[in-house]
Amino acid sequence: MMLNEANRLDPISLISDILKLVYEYLQTDTRVIRPGSIRSYEAAVADIFFRLLLEGGEVDEEKFREIVTRVGIQNLLLSVETQSPEEKRLVLEEAFEYALNRAMKRIEQKIKEGLGEPENGEKRKGEKKRGAPGAEGEEREGEQRGQGQGQGSARRRGKGSSLKEGSEMSDLTSDELVDFAGSKMLQELSKQGSYQYSRRSASAQMTGEIIEREVEEVAENDEVEQMISTIYEAFYGGIGAANFMNLAQLINMFVKYDANIIKKVQVLKKLEKYLRSYGFASSTYTKVSSQERRIFEEFRRKTKGQSSDMSQIKIMKFVGSDRYPTYVVNMREYKFGDSYSNIDMYKTAINISRKSLMGKMITTKDIIVKEYANVKSIDLVLCLDVSGSMRELSWGTQKIDIAKDAVSKYVQFLMTTNDRLSLILFNFRADVLWTLHQVKRYWKYMLYMLSYVYAGGGTNLAHALERAREVLSKSRSTAKHVVCVTDGRTVNAQLCIREVTRLRRQGATISTIAIGENSDDDLLMKLSRIGGGLFIKIINIHDLSRALIIDKLHFL
Amino acid sequence: MVGFRKTSDQSRTQTQARDNISDKLLENLPRLSDLLRREPIQVEKLIAEAIRTKGIKNILAELDKVLRGLGDVALDLLSSLAIGRHVLIMGPVGVGKTTLAETIAEILAISDPPYIEVACHSHMTATELTGDIDIAVALQAGLDHPLAFIPGPLVMAHGKILILDEINRLNPYSQAALLQALQEHYVFIRGFRIRSDFIVIATSNPAEYSGVYELSEALADRMKVIEINYPDREVLRSILEWKSNSLLEHLGTKVPDFMVEVVTTYIMLLVQDANIEVGPSIRSAIYALANAMSRAWIEGREASINDLKVSLIENMVSTVRGNFSSEQEKKDYLLKKFDEALLIAKKMYRK
Incomplete structure (x- = not known):
């Protein structure tokens, strides 16, 4: 009752x-x-x-x-x-x-x-x-x-x-x-x-309280002292300045850049407290109003249905028939689901002209498709822009936070595949946050490291591409793919093009995702044309996760 | 030869009539341009409306004609359908997962046909789910020809309930296609964007069965899990009695009470047995009962316990799985268990 x-x-x-x-x-x-x-x-x-x-x-x-x-x-x-x-x-x-x-x-x-x-x-x-x-x-x-x-x-x-x-x-x-x-x-x-x-x-x-306590406890340690001073120098060089370090650079000061992700996570765990106390870790850095607006945004989308903003994504394909670095296994007739680019034009044309001379109907049997060796897993390198412009607010949330969300969704998406993923952060300089690791096995570490990424500094895409090339040079996979996410203009555009050409020669494909009005679309489009990948333009950063998945699905 | 002797006039009118029929059939097929012009449908509203007009009691009464002992599960299912939450029904083979999904969809009847069903398998491709354009037709008859686009189940299910049978057998690639349709409400086919709103009722076997993929996290997050377990003794008994008798109706025989009792005890024994990982399905038990009776009917005699024993083993040996080194060992074990069940049932029956 x-x-x-x-x-x-x-x-x-x-x-x-x-x-x-x-x-x-x-x-x-x-x-x-x-x-x-x-x-x-x-x-x-x-x-x-x-x-x-x-x-x-x-x-x-x-x-x-x-x-x-x-x-x-x-x-x-x-x-x-x-x-x-x-x-x-x-x-x-x-x-x-x-x-x-x-x-x-x-x-x-x-x-x-x-x-x-x-x-x-x-x-x-x-x-x-x-x-x-x-x-x-x-x-x-x-x-x-x-x-x-x-x-x-x-x-x-x-x-x-x-x-x-x-x-x-x-x-x-x-x-x-x-x-x-x-x-x-x-x-x-x-x-x-x-x-x-x-x-x-x-x-x-x-958590804030716990960390405060912990920082007090551990502060006597010598090694730690050294860490603090390093970080202090790194951060207080100024946010827009050239020597502002991103998370990847910071971690790589303590381990080799191609170290195992578990080692890097251990380092990050030590750094964690100091990141927090300088206000770079998210959990103590939440603003009430922005959180609130974010929830509002979530529900605005929910009630509206996500369908209507689809038009904001613009995709351009620069994919030739040779997009897979693989070889033809056999030829067969066309089946549903075959890609048009796999059609053997020469044989198909002969068949069709023969049929039309005889006055017969064309059937799927006349369309010949090349079947390629099955590419089982792809090595993916994601270059994420963490420059100062990513600190701008979009709907009350920092762009970098949304980008982090998007990448974590991407990681979760890749969990079902055998693909390996590496993440490169770049502002004025680029560094490898983690090198190629199988997402299926290491996703937890990836998500953990991802949550500590912060933004600040300039934009240098060329260096990121150079890093990507270093990472991919160790990969023996037949399918390599680089995705660049950026929202601004990069320095050294000429060098970018040269780097992409080199990457392409190594057998990798390059897709670019441009965010917002500010981005250098001409350059990015050129890069993806050379790289034989997609150029995806999104106005709103909230579409980033979708863009990443579109890019990945395209390579399935 | 007879066909060729017709006069030319006759055959012409015949072909004309046939042409008319096929034209009509073609008109019923969806064209690509129609599909692109689709309006969003709020399926959950349709379902809530259907529940309101039919009334819960009527729905449950109708369900009772097909399945028994699942009333509570059905309410769980209905409640989540009405708020637009996708459902995953999980349970061992042969407890009525698929039948439940189909029957509920049929009773609700929010569209015509009431549901689209896909039997998932591990070699399913994304295009099998979404559909594709037949370029041979498209080249000759144009893209908008009804045969140029073959819609897949994800497209056909617009405004309907989509039943994905054994979703755990879906490979990651097709899962991705499904996820995209669930999350964006659009299906992409060769650059065309087709609206598709639907609610998924998926069925799945628990993880111990072979040939199973994990559901991707994003997909799993969109689903609610309803578990169906073996019914308890009394319900099981009534199900066995009712279903096997309905199978035997046209033969004019009836299953004796004692036999039902024996089979019920047998299943309960096997389900609780530690040596057996996957117990016998209810479906196989029903058919075992009916089988024993029909065997006796063919020979024109009364059915004996021995008939039941033979048909039970025949029907169940393929569904039961456990710690056995060989098929023969499994058979022997099942026979031993049957004798035990017989003893227990005899004691029970005397009381």
Whole structure:
């Protein structure tokens, strides 16, 4: 009975409270590697809510618990990652039990407090009267969860309106509810985003404290002292200046540039604290407003559907028939899915002219296709621009952060293949952040290193290409590919062209991705024409992940 | 020879009629230009509408005609379809994953045909999913000829439910094509961009089966997992009884209660057995029961326990997997277990 009242009061916020607790639990649990994506949590909230509606009529506490746990786990199962897959379900069950118990206690408390207050119906009216959502929602929010830390205004706004909706809901019968939920679902979804924000800032606070403590502890160490001074020199040379070092250069001061990625990660782990204390690591460097806007942006896209901004990507192909450095295995008739560039023009032309002389129809049998040796894996080198211009804001988030997101999506995409990936960072100078490693095996290290990349300095694409050539010269793969991502004008354009020609001679193909209006499209287009790859132009940096994947798919 | 003796007049009218029919059929095929002009459809809205008009009780009642004991799972499935979340149904072979997906799609009937089904296999290419342009036709009849573009399931599923059977057998390349369609709502074919909105119900066997690829993380993140396990004893019993009797209806025989009891006990024993990794499927159990009865029917006698024993082994030996060094050892083990089940069932039945 108690539950029903609370449930009716505000079902969505109750469910999202529970999921928030689940997330908190998963974050603190040592067995969990990844506590899940925003998407799955959003879906879980909506799904549980709808499932409760489908149940129709009254749901008692036991049933409620069972449904929340089961449907929640169904939604989170593929998104959460634990150290051993067998215990994933167990961990999730524990998390839900914990969350449900906590949430139930809160409700009991709330109801006890509520007994002193005026009757429920009156409260509801009061809420409906208030024009701008917020005022009362905030108040109640305050009493309900005094202990919650770092709640921003976005969160409160979301909370306020979902409270309002919750109370409206209790007026409807369950049959109407389905209709209601169908139309409101998208709006509901967009509100859940605010939770992610509060979780993040809370965790940021926590890690911030831990690091402060650690820095104090370790500061006596001699070797460390030396590190600090090096970094200090590196950073305070000035952000736009020529001697501003990027992360790759910094790491390579302590290890060889072609060292194993695990070694580099170890170095980075030592450097981590100092990066943080100079404000170059992201977790303490989050601005409240930019985070908020980012979430807004996410949901703007969600509600709008990603389809409409497709036009912002412009692709140019410069791929000849010889794009694969491989050999012809056999000739056969045309099948669906064959690339047009693989058609043997000479034989096909003979067949077609013969058929047309005889007055017969042309069939697929007349079109002859060259079949090439199967190229199993590609060695990819990604050159990422980390110059000062990447610090500019785009929709309230630094471009570099979005680029990092895009690259991490790219890494996740490559995880399913056998491809090897190397990342080169370049500002005024270029250096190898990690050399060629199989993504399937090392993606965790890659994502870890990626999260510490920061931006500053000039742009020198030629040096990056030179580095790429060094990296690829050690590769024995038959398929090599270089992707350059840049948003500005590079120095030394002539040298770039020479480097690309050399790379091409080594058997590598080169694609370029230009971001924004500022980029030197003529040069980049020329480079990809020489390199025999794609030229992709994106106006908005948010399309970067898509552009990277388009480029990769093209080479499948 | 008879065909050639017709008068020329007759044959002309015949070919004309045939031409008319084929013209009509051609008109029904989608043209590339139509596909490019497609409007977005909100499939989840259609589904929520269908659930509202049909009513949950009716849907469950209709489902009960085909599958039993899956009401709760069906609600889980419906709830996520209604909010546009893609679903992955996971469970051992033969518990009714595909049937559940098909039946739910048929009951909802949000489009005609109600669903598009793809049986995934490891050699599937991305073009098999998206479709492609037939250049031989395109060269002669133009790109917009209905036969010039052969649409794949991803394109055909616009505004429908797409059932991907055994999605775990999909290789990474086709997974990428599927992911692109899910995320951008567009399918790209030779530079053409075709709108396609659909909801996926995928089915999958758990990881212990062979020939399985991992789902890519981005794809997995878009899916909710619903697990179907073996039903509990009573439900299993009623399913076996009901399904095997419906198979035997036209023969005019009925499965005796005792036999159903024996098979139920047998399956429960095997599922709990530590030596066996993959238990027998329910489908095979149903057919084993019906098989034993029909064998007796052919010979015109009453079915015996021995018939059941033989047909059970015949039907199940290929689906059961476990720690056995040879097929013969597996057979012997299964026979031994059958005798145990028989003893237990006899005790139960007497009570």
